[in-house]
Amino acid sequence: MTSLPTAASATAGPGGTANAAPGAAPAGGGAGYAASTGLAAARVPGRHAPWGEAEARAIIAGFDGVPGALLPILHALQEHFGCVPELAKPLIAHALNLSRAEVHGVVTFYHDYRAEPAGRHVLKLCRAEACQSVGGTALHRDVLSKLGLDWGGTTPDGRLTVEAVYCLGLCATAPAALLDGAPIGRLDAARLDGVIAGAMAP
Numbered sequence: 001m002t003s004l005p006t007a008a009s010a011t012a013g014p015g016g017t018a019n020a021a022p023g024a025a026p027a028g029g030g031a032g033y034a035a036s037t038g039l040a041a042a043r044v045p046g047r048h049a050p051w052g053e054a055e056a057r058a059i060i061a062g063f064d065g066v067p068g069a070l071l072p073i074l075h076a077l078q079e080h081f082g083c084v085p086e087l088a089k090p091l092i093a094h095a096l097n098l099s100r101a102e103v104h105g106v107v108t109f110y111h112d113y114r115a116e117p118a119g120r121h122v123l124k125l126c127r128a129e130a131c132q133s134v135g136g137t138a139l140h141r142d143v144l145s146k147l148g149l150d151w152g153g154t155t156p157d158g159r160l161t162v163e164a165v166y167c168l169g170l171c172a173t174a175p176a177a178l179l180d181g182a183p184i185g186r187l188d189a190a191r192l193d194g195v196i197a198g199a200m201a202p
């Protein structure tokens, strides 16, 4: 298979950056949820497959001969399993003639690659300066405390993962966030509580 892309060459690759660009309002989602939050209907991520070595090998083999296969493989694995499983790394390394450390280094370089599957909903709260300056820090502290989570954590019922991002390009409507890729601006405690209540609803 092909050689490992360098971090520099991979920067513009499908791994993206730590900061998710604000996405278009996703399709799908429950009307009740949308109504309860006042948001556009949010996409609910699909369920992911449990780890399976055969599936992982098949996914990796599907990129045989593809130039710059590492990032596409990581994306495909994450799409299938909801994360890049630790057990997949040696399989990737073997297929691409890389060291495990090289594979691990690329996986950890990109914040979008997960070690564990996210919850059904992913709330990304902006921690960059414009959002901090209008109360984002206190808002985030309070919501993490209420949920009993740290950044990157998932509620025990698997319904919600809360992640940090650093500027969503929504500074004019700070404090800002994304829920399952849907932008949310002008957050305050009440609105954020409503968003979370909607995401946590059965």
Ligand code: FES
Pocket (backbone or CB within 6 Å): 126, 127, 128, 129, 130, 131, 132, 166, 167, 168, 169, 170, 171, 174, 176
């Ligand atoms: S600083 Fe938060 S959206 Fe730009």
